[in-house]
Amino acid sequence: MGRQETFYELIRRQGISRRNFLKFCSLSAASLGLAPHFAGKIAHAMETKPRVPVLWLHGLECTCCTESFIRSAHPLAKDVILSMVSLDYDDTIMAAAGHQAEQAIEDVMRDYKGQYILAVEGNPPLAEDGIFCIPGGKPFVDKLKHVAADAAAVIAWGSCASWGCVQAAKPNPTQATPIHKVIKNKPIVKVPGCPPIAEVMTGVITYYVTFGELPALDKQGRPLMFYSQRVHDKCYRRCHFDAGQFAETFDDRGSREGYCLYKVGCRGPTTYNACSTTRWNEGVSFPIASGHGCLGCSEPDFWDNGPFYERLQTFPQFGAEATANRIGATAAAVVGVGIAAHAGLTALRQAKVKPNSPAETDKRA
Ligand code: SF4
Ligand code: SF4
Incomplete structure (x- = not known):
């Protein structure tokens, strides 16, 4: 697979002016709570770094995180999905289905080993060998472990992936389990909320794309830039x-x-x-x-x-x-x-x- 083009190359190909690109970078810096001079850093990252491949999995959940995400205004969700990252798998919004869709996961894992982001919405139920959530014919917990194995980092979207949420409320008959209890050897950023705020979700991705690392986290694993105040x-x-x-x-x-x-x-x-x-x-x-x-x-x-x-x-x-x-x-x-x-x-x-x-x-x- 060839080199991923950069965000800047892609939007220029789409006919977006440099002026609008720089405006986008300024707005992104503001939405992350960064000083104005960080707009230049964001611009530099978008011009030089290849788009990050993202595999977005869904376990036990209601899809409210996706519903929230697509309403992001700064940056627009379409800019994140279509331009900033390379969203190569998301069973909610991808056109492919069946074997073709599942193959996309294997292709990215092979070609971008250690470089892709795993984003998880929902959680795995562990009771009875995971039978209560079976995407693609396999227990979700197995799929989760498989894709996490070669990920650079993991994003836990929403309270389901972060804490378990309503599925894990007592008496939790399916043993719904937050993902950090299943994935133990990867950096995980938790973005809790039911759902999380759209701009917080896109902000976390923008930060990773810009700086190549997860933002600073609190003791619970949440990004301080959005979760440091009550x-x-x-x-x-x-x-x-x-x-x-x-x-x-x-x-x-x-x-x-x-x-x-x-x-x-x-x-x-x-x-x-x-x-x-x-x-x-x-x-x-x-x-x-x-x-x-x-x-x-x-x-x-x-x-x-x-x-x-x-x-x-x-x-x-x-x-x-x-x-x-x-x-x-x-x-x-x-x-x-x-x-x-x-x-x-x-x-x-x-x-x-x-x-x-x-x-x-x-x-x-
Ligand atoms: S106000 Fe409280 S309950 Fe409502 S979305 Fe924010 S954190 Fe969640
Ligand atoms: S000021 Fe009152 S309404 Fe606002 S968050 Fe505090 S307790 Fe809730």
Whole structure:
């Protein structure tokens, strides 16, 4: 097989101007949170490095990661799939089927040994020799191990591949298993979420194509560039949290006023993801902006982490963990010590009567 052409060669062949190419590089740098001068590095990589072959496998999953991926705006998913990488196998979107499709895997493994990326959506069920997921006539777990053997690196798309997700929720009858428990000798980047954010997915690929290595990871194996902050840290409702103003139910006045959703179960305070900064659908919105608390979908075992609509019972922000009942008063005290003395006193008064009741807020209005 001949040399893979570069991204730049390919887009020039498609008639795209150099000016637009450089614009693309600037946007990509911005979407990765990199300083403007990194646009030049991205341009250099795209001009000189051959496109990376990618084999994208699907195990037990619902395809929501692919659904999210194709909605990426910066960069566009079509630029990633058709130009930045060479997506040589993806059983969801490839035209080939049957033996022809399976042969594509073997061809890439032979011609790009140690150079291709394995991207995995979903996970392998291990019960009864893997019988609960049989793509191409073989247990998925066997296919996964086979393709991983010669990969340069592995991307675990979504919470299914990263943690197991709903398939692995108790009692997990199929023994659905996250991929790092099956692939043990390859670098793996986990991109959890149910699904992950589109721009986070394309951002991880852009980073690898540009720098030839996986981005820096946190202790759980997630890229720090997208998972270093809690949803709570940049949430636009945070001012209400700090002021001790909470929705008590989904249809009370506090909810209509856009108060903090902590008491109706929001897990933003313990969830690391980019939802409150990158948002979804080209930055239009995210679940909390639609009035629903964060479910913690990018954290391990989120389906088994207690009922979704009950408030977190412990809260890690305040050093020695505070109980849920102290949150309103503690938050209000913080505000009172700071510049918003009025808000603090108001919240303290609320805490005495009934913590942060919207009805009390009505009376004061
Ligand atoms: S608890 Fe949830 S709604 Fe409230 S500020 Fe934190 S992330 Fe936002
Ligand atoms: S807001 Fe929370 S539950 Fe919703 S997508 Fe983001 S991390 Fe997942």
